[in-house]
Amino acid sequence: MSRSDYWGDIESTVKNMWLDYELESVDDAYDALAELADSAVTYTSTALEIMQHTDNDDAFTDVGLEGCGSWSEVVTRAAYFAYRADLYDEASKWSEEDIFAVRKVFRCMDCNDVTPDDEKHEDEEDADQARCDSCHADWVEELAVREAEDEEEEKE
């Protein structure tokens, strides 16, 4: 595996992580990062490759090597923390907007829920603002009430 293959793999792993774990930011990603690092570092040969290309070959020093009974355990532990830190660094580059674009979701301006794009109703006046199905229905109802009130006022 070349260095660019390795970092390509880090990038696609992070991209899939947003989708698979339905995350909103790297702050929610602790468990996901641990799981992904765990499944990546299964063989000593993989661990060696990670240690060749990582930007975080010192990440294990926070934890140390206590309990490692062999060289293979040493390199596996170092690789686990290195890989997790590489994923974290890549994930930290993503804004909420980028993450939501990949997940095809948006945040409703009224209820704040993260909602699939196919339930998206954009505000005509402000394209950045959008409502979910049910908030949109409430909004339409509220507009109708307001219009009726305005008409009442005009009559008076």
Ligand SMILES: [Zn+2]
């Ligand atoms: Zn809503």
